[in-house]
Amino acid sequence: MSQQVIASTANKARKLSAEEIAEIEHEMTLYPDKRAVGLEALKIVQKHQGWVSDESLLGISKYLDIPAADLEGVATFFNLVYRQQVGKNVILFCDSVSCWIMGCEGIKGHIKEQLAIDYGETTEDGDFTLIPVPCLGDCDRAPVMMVGPDLHRNLTPEKIDSIIKDYKSK
Amino acid sequence: MVTNPLTKNIDMSRPPLDIAAYEANDGYQSVHAIAKGLSPEDVLELVKGSGLKGRGGAGFPTGLKWSFVPRGDNSPKQKYLVVNADEMEPGTFKDRLLMEGDPHLMLEGMIIAAYTIQASKAYIFLRGEYTVSEQALRRAIKEAYEKGYLGKDILGTGFDLDIIMHTSAGRYICGEETALLNALEGKRANPRAKPPFPQVSGLWGKPTIVNNVETICNLPGILTYGVDWYHGLTKGNDHGTKLFGVSGKVKTPGCWELPLGLPIRELLEGYAGGMQDGLELRGFLPGGGSTDFMLPEHLDVTLDYDEIAKVGSRLATGTMIVLDDKTCPVGMVGNLMKFFAHESCGFCTPCRDGLPWVDQIFRDFENGEGSEKDLQILHDHVTYLGPGRTFCALAPGATAPLGSGLKYFKEDFEKHITQKRCSYKH
Numbered sequence: 201m202s203q204q205v206i207a208s209t210a211n212k213a214r215k216l217s218a219e220e221i222a223e224i225e226h227e228m229t230l231y232p233d234k235r236a237v238g239l240e241a242l243k244i245v246q247k248h249q250g251w252v253s254d255e256s257l258l259g260i261s262k263y264l265d266i267p268a269a270d271l272e273g274v275a276t277f278f279n280l281v282y283r284q285q286v287g288k289n290v291i292l293f294c295d296s297v298s299c300w301i302m303g304c305e306g307i308k309g310h311i312k313e314q315l316a317i318d319y320g321e322t323t324e325d326g327d328f329t330l331i332p333v334p335c336l337g338d339c340d341r342a343p344v345m346m347v348g349p350d351l352h353r354n355l356t357p358e359k360i361d362s363i364i365k366d367y368k369s370k
Numbered sequence: 371m372v373t374n375p376l377t378k379n380i381d382m383s384r385p386p387l388d389i390a391a392y393e394a395n396d397g398y399q400s401v402h403a404i405a406k407g408l409s410p411e412d413v414l415e416l417v418k419g420s421g422l423k424g425r426g427g428a429g430f431p432t433g434l435k436w437s438f439v440p441r442g443d444n445s446p447k448q449k450y451l452v453v454n455a456d457e458m459e460p461g462t463f464k465d466r467l468l469m470e471g472d473p474h475l476m477l478e479g480m481i482i483a484a485y486t487i488q489a490s491k492a493y494i495f496l497r498g499e500y501t502v503s504e505q506a507l508r509r510a511i512k513e514a515y516e517k518g519y520l521g522k523d524i525l526g527t528g529f530d531l532d533i534i535m536h537t538s539a540g541r542y543i544c545g546e547e548t549a550l551l552n553a554l555e556g557k558r559a560n561p562r563a564k565p566p567f568p569q570v571s572g573l574w575g576k577p578t579i580v581n582n583v584e585t586i587c588n589l590p591g592i593l594t595y596g597v598d599w600y601h602g603l604t605k606g607n608d609h610g611t612k613l614f615g616v617s618g619k620v621k622t623p624g625c626w627e628l629p630l631g632l633p634i635r636e637l638l639e640g641y642a643g644g645m646q647d648g649l650e651l652r653g654f655l656p657g658g659g660s661t662d663f664m665l666p667e668h669l670d671v672t673l674d675y676d677e678i679a680k681v682g683s684r685l686a687t688g689t690m691i692v693l694d695d696k697t698c699p700v701g702m703v704g705n706l707m708k709f710f711a712h713e714s715c716g717f718c719t720p721c722r723d724g725l726p727w728v729d730q731i732f733r734d735f736e737n738g739e740g741s742e743k744d745l746q747i748l749h750d751h752v753t754y755l756g757p758g759r760t761f762c763a764l765a766p767g768a769t770a771p772l773g774s775g776l777k778y779f780k781e782d783f784e785k786h787i788t789q790k791r792c793s794y795k796h
């Protein structure tokens with residue numbers, strides 16, 4: 201019985217796409233062993249799929265021959281590996297000390313009101329996910345947040361409104 | 371005479387210099403000097419003589435650290451250089467400026483460091499969120515390969531070097547150098563026991579040097595303009611210039627390259643413009659979230675590693691966080707405790723269990739539910755989480771603002787207990 205369960209889990213592995221494999225293979229040339237490429241592979245898959253599903257994780261585990269439990273250990277350690285589906289745009293909201301002094305709590309309140317989501321949640325339309333992040337290294341222009349790869353500085357409620365509008369129309 | 375070797379090429383209103391423009395402004399001269407006959411031992415002596423101390427927080431002498439790497443025919447053939455570009459210490463925003471503003475400076479510094487320890491592979495461990503730095507560095511690396519500063523037999527020296535970009539995926543603990551090595555090896559980023567130190571047994575068990583971005587960026591100047599010039603830069607006891615930042619409610623927050631040894635007052639009141647109108651200075655963390663508070667009475671202390679240590683704090687990253695009189699000190703320390711509790715890697719018990727306990731007490735204080743007993747528990751944790759009691763320096767770092775906050779802002783903690791609320795909130 202238990203053997204069957206194990207077998208069916210392995211079967212759930214998703215076959216990685218040719219693009220994903222090409223990028224993982226490239227990373228493998230940069231490190232002396234396969235295990236080191238685990239995090240890179242998780243990030244590559246996330247770039248293509250938006251997040252890392254169980255099926256993707258098992259797919260990487262199979263491809264790199266890293267035990268799924270080890271890979272899951274790495275995936276869950278790092279904040280920026282998403283093991284749940286996220287929205288089209290991930291907001292990384294800095295709530296560290298300089299941003300806190302400069303009033304980031306009020307800005308967060310405004311985002312919460314406008315998007316009707318709190319930390320860890322995704323808007324109903326799937327446009328935005330809100331996640332807290334430690335100091336983004338731009339403290340002289342606090343409060344600060346990222347939307348996807350882009351940094352937004354000196355945030356005000358008005359700026360938040362226009363940022364939300366911009367990304368919605370993208 | 372160059373007085374700002376770290377930022378002389380930086381102008382954030384335009385893209386960073388490309389390799390031709392960088393070379394035109396003395397760029398890569400040090401690599402040519404190496405090609406003309408500087409041996410690894412020569413470079414090591416220069417860096418030792420410069421007195422450069424690590425800019426990543428601990429302030430360890432760079433030349434001394436390098437000298438621990440085994441040399442000679444009997445040493446392991448593969449050695450590694452790793453640049454710690456994981457900048458995530460709350461209130462720290464200096465390495466970003468160097469990487470976005472002048473990526474070639476860091477690459478030139480990496481070539482010098484790698485040559486000295488004879489490492490043929492160097493990894494840049496870059497914080498994943500630093501997308502602009504990543505692009506700038508990738509472009510610069512490509513240019514440096516094309517010009518023969520990277521790759522095989524660099525400028526005919528017989529020395530090979532590949533630079534590899536590793537972008538991380540969050541977690542402050544990755545900045546701790548042994549946790550960083552585990553992360554690079556594809557493992558969970560828990561710190562390693564020391565000894566063995568990475569200089570002897572680091573990445574994949576090979577001799578490895580981990581240096582901070584800013585430390586590395588000091589190297590080209592030392593080789594190009596000389597040790598005497600470097601010694602002439604400082605206004606104090608420690609050598610060179612350093613990036614200093616100020617954030618919080620000052621008039622002109624920012625980051626500047628200044629000689630070491632200036633009075634703190636000159637940074638806070640001069641460069642940062644002093645406090646915003648209507649606000650008074652209550653205190654400041656001199657070098658990021660893991661440093662002890664200093665007070666207005668310390669404004670004439672100079673920006674030197676030893677001088678700041680004398681008043682019980684650390685220069686560390688040199689990026690100051692300013693507390694004003696309308697911001698609650700208890701809230702500020704509480705914010706830092708939330709950060710440290712969240713970023714604990716969970717490996718050792720005092721930190722894994724202690725920091726969330728501390729964090730919870732601060733939440734209680736915030737809600738007017740703090741008691742004298744809680745205050746005592748906070749005091750106890752300054753000891754329990756202190757140096758030597760945990761597996762790495764993360765938890766001791768947390769005790770710096772905690773212990774000094776409890777000491778300097780005692781009346782604010784008391785007020786939260788007696789008034790059962792935060793009196794800074796209206």
Ligand SMILES: Cc1cc2nc3c(=O)[nH]c(=O)nc-3n(C[C@H](O)[C@H](O)[C@H](O)COP(=O)(O)O)c2cc1C
Pocket residue numbers: 423424425426427428429430432454455456457458459542543544545546547548580581582583585586762763764
């Ligand atoms: C929790 C923790 C986080 C750290 N984060 C960083 C970091 O982001 N960047 C850095 O250069 N050093 C960081 N350090 C210090 C490194 O462990 C190490 O001392 C430094 O990279 C050495 O470089 P240096 O000698 O050039 O200063 C951290 C240390 C600890 C304990």
Ligand code: SF4
Pocket residue numbers: 543561713714715716717718719721722760761762763764765766
């Ligand atoms: S002190 Fe904290 S971060 Fe360091 S090893 Fe222990 S649990 Fe991990």
Ligand code: FES
Pocket residue numbers: 294295296297298299300334335336337338339342343344460461462
């Ligand atoms: S505290 Fe928010 S960017 Fe540094």
